[in-house]
Amino acid sequence: MGFYVALVHYPVLDKQGQSVATSITNLDIHDIARSSRTYGIEKFFVVNPIPGQQWFAHRVIEHWLEGFGAEYNWTRKEAMQITKVVGDLEEVADDILCDADLPIVFIATTARKMPQQISFELLRKKFGQEPAHYCIVFGTGWGLHPSLLMDIDYTLEPIVGVGDYNHLSVRAASAIILDRLFSPHFDPDRHSI
Amino acid sequence: MGFYVALVHYPVLDKQGQSVATSITNLDIHDIARSSRTYGIEKFFVVNPIPGQQWFAHRVIEHWLEGFGAEYNWTRKEAMQITKVVGDLEEVADDILCDADLPIVFIATTARKMPQQISFELLRKKFGQEPAHYCIVFGTGWGLHPSLLMDIDYTLEPIVGVGDYNHLSVRAASAIILDRLFSPHFDPDRHSI
Numbered sequence: 001m002g003f004y005v006a007l008v009h010y011p012v013l014d015k016q017g018q019s020v021a022t023s024i025t026n027l028d029i030h031d032i033a034r035s036s037r038t039y040g041i042e043k044f045f046v047v048n049p050i051p052g053q054q055w056f057a058h059r060v061i062e063h064w065l066e067g068f069g070a071e072y073n074w075t076r077k078e079a080m081q082i083t084k085v086v087g088d089l090e091e092v093a094d095d096i097l098c099d100a101d102l103p104i105v106f107i108a109t110t111a112r113k114m115p116q117q118i119s120f121e122l123l124r125k126k127f128g129q130e131p132a133h134y135c136i137v138f139g140t141g142w143g144l145h146p147s148l149l150m151d152i153d154y155t156l157e158p159i160v161g162v163g164d165y166n167h168l169s170v171r172a173a174s175a176i177i178l179d180r181l182f183s184p185h186f187d188p189d190r191h192s193i
Numbered sequence: 194m195g196f197y198v199a200l201v202h203y204p205v206l207d208k209q210g211q212s213v214a215t216s217i218t219n220l221d222i223h224d225i226a227r228s229s230r231t232y233g234i235e236k237f238f239v240v241n242p243i244p245g246q247q248w249f250a251h252r253v254i255e256h257w258l259e260g261f262g263a264e265y266n267w268t269r270k271e272a273m274q275i276t277k278v279v280g281d282l283e284e285v286a287d288d289i290l291c292d293a294d295l296p297i298v299f300i301a302t303t304a305r306k307m308p309q310q311i312s313f314e315l316l317r318k319k320f321g322q323e324p325a326h327y328c329i330v331f332g333t334g335w336g337l338h339p340s341l342l343m344d345i346d347y348t349l350e351p352i353v354g355v356g357d358y359n360h361l362s363v364r365a366a367s368a369i370i371l372d373r374l375f376s377p378h379f380d381p382d383r384h385s386i
Binding site: 015027030031034035037038039040073075078079120159160161162163165166167168169171172173174175176179180182183184185 | 220227228231232233271272352358360366367369372373375376377
């Protein structure tokens with residue numbers, strides 16, 4: 001049993017609701033790798049099928065794993081050790097299944113309220129009660145394409161702000177979601193104040 | 194009464210524990226402005242005393258407020274409307290006091306456990322019980338310099354991960370902290386499953 005994170009660059013939506021592939025952003029890799037490492041995630045998958053984009057992501061990761069960066073900043077090295085570049089969610093599943101043979105449960109994230117979304121609390125309970133490999137899937141651009149949502153087991157309720165503005169970056173949203181799902185701060189038996 | 198966020202670039206620590214001024218990062222402005230706007234923050238202050246750095250931050254903000262960006266992406270425009278560049282925390286206080294005359298309470302954030310830190314729960318209670326202008330202060334680099342902590346009213350407990358790795362980016366840490374302090378998700382009277 002383990003927890004995984006996937007950042008999907010294709011198929012995602014653009015501003016007009018069309019299917020596109022987005023470019024990999026250097027700071028997405030850094031931030032989400034560090035957040036994943038902080039919350040005990042086994043592997044962080046950067047999902048992009050385009051060879052030139054995969055090459056770029058590999059270069060960033062290798063710089064911090066083996067290049068000058070490894071010596072300069074070990075906190076980034078440790079985060080990059082769990083980061084892997086793949087082409088699609090099938091490759092994510094193959095990679096996870098190499099490790100053990102529990103079922104894989106994919107959980108999509110979205111900024112939109114939709115029917116039948118699972119709450120943070122219920123998903124956290126499932127983690128404790130139903131052994132599986134859980135993979136939390138984040139979309140870049142304007143969110144995951146609906147065709148991808150069909151292969152997904154659950155869609156997580158969105159983060160809701162104080163007013164009607166709700167436009168977090170994927171770096172911020174993934175940090176909040178990992179915190180709510182995995183932080184010991186929210187353990188029910190935690191001593192409060 | 195209102196809530197404010199300040200991102201400090203000087204005085205902060207470098208890797209060796211020396212006092213330095215850090216450069217402003219484009220995505221820090223974007224991410225923290227959008228997180229602030231999502232959680233109902235009145236103003237997000239980018240704190241940097243260096244004129245060239247202030248000029249850079251102004252250019253980024255103006256691009257999204259008035260330039261091509263304003264038309265291209267209104268969600269960034271709305272976030273930039275609450276973003277202001279200042280030189281130090283005194284300027285932050287002056288700016289806040291222009292609005293009303295409640296006391297200002299500065300709350301520092303840190304990744305380190307230290308004595309007498311305030312918990313997330315207790316600070317949230319204070320918000321409800323003690324009317325004031327509350328300003329949450331984040332440090333860049335390797336964290337706020339101790340000299341700055343002396344002018345601060347409270348230091349917030351750190352975010353703790355699942356293991357001993359705890360190296361979130363300031364973009365991720367600020368998102369998590371704003372979520373824990375301001376999200377309606379954590380209202381005690383919220384219906385829970």
